[in-house]
Amino acid sequence: MRRIADLYPGEATTDARDAFIIADAARAMPHTLRAIDGEYETIAELEMIVGFDDDLAGEATRVANRLHGLLTQIHPSLERVLEPRLQHPAVLALLERFGSPSQIRKAGRRRLVTLLRPKAPRMAERLAEDIIAALDVRPSPFPAPMQPLWWSRAWPYR
Secondary structure, three states, X not given: OHHHHOOOOOOOOOHHHHHHHHHHHHHHXXXXXXXXXXXXXXXXXXXXXXXXXXXXXXXXXXXXXXXXXXXXXXXXXXXXXXXXHOOOHHHHHHHHHOOOHHHHHHHHHHHHHXXXXXXXXXXXXXXXXXXXXXXXXXXXXXXXOOOOHHHOOOOOOO
């Protein structure tokens, strides 16, 4: 299947692109595809593999959402910096090595760059600077929104 995909432009693998390639190959080159027999063992193995993949994807999403929620509660400005790269290996190594914002601040810029560089060589300097700048912003004691609704001009009952 990968050799057939190499015949088409682009390198991104999405479900829509894969479906298009399979459909086009079935139309233009039917001899390159083989049918899955109705063998129970083959179908059961494929269903098991797909089930494992679904479980892993669900677990990865759950962990990412948990990290996002914890960072939002602990230090919102740090979360804004790390959120787009939350699943990047360098960010995960940072969170694993230094468990809290105070430990990250105590480590300093140089140690952050040293830790980030092996897993993110091009963005280590910039990410370390962004993290230090985010840690300098004092976290708000109020959860969002910053003011109670009854202070807001949008409050309908005055």
